[in-house]
Amino acid sequence: MRVKCETCGHKALINSRNEIDPKVVDLYCTCTNPECRHYFVAKLTYSHSIAPSQLQAKEAALDYLRGLSNSERQALINQAQIAS
Template sequence: MRVLCPECGEKARIQKSNRLTNSVADLYCACGDPECGHTFVMNLSYSHTLSPSAKTTSQIAFNLVKALPPEQRQQLKHQLSML
């Protein structure tokens, strides 16, 4: 991942990261231009999903099946066995 110095636009190095949660981290950066020397903190954060996690998808499917009445569950089992 490329970080640019917000003061001069040169490439900066990530020197340390401080993970706050699974979706947010502080990145401690230093400008690569010795004439600038700017050190700063950038935030790295989760934005949005493009394709859902397979783990989440199967959990949703499992919860949907659990919510079905027994006879519909049997019917679904039969349909799935034909795949």
């Protein structure tokens, strides 16, 4: 991950991090430009998923299957076996 100094645009190093909550982290950064040496905090936040976690997908599939009758569940299994 790259962080740029917002003052001079040079690369900055992340010195430490402070987790504000599971989706927000403060990054304590120092600019590598010897003429600048800006020390600042950048905020890293979770935004959204592009593809769901495989852990969540499996759990969602199991929840869905549990809600089906035995015959509906068997029909899906048969379709899956035909498709593979």
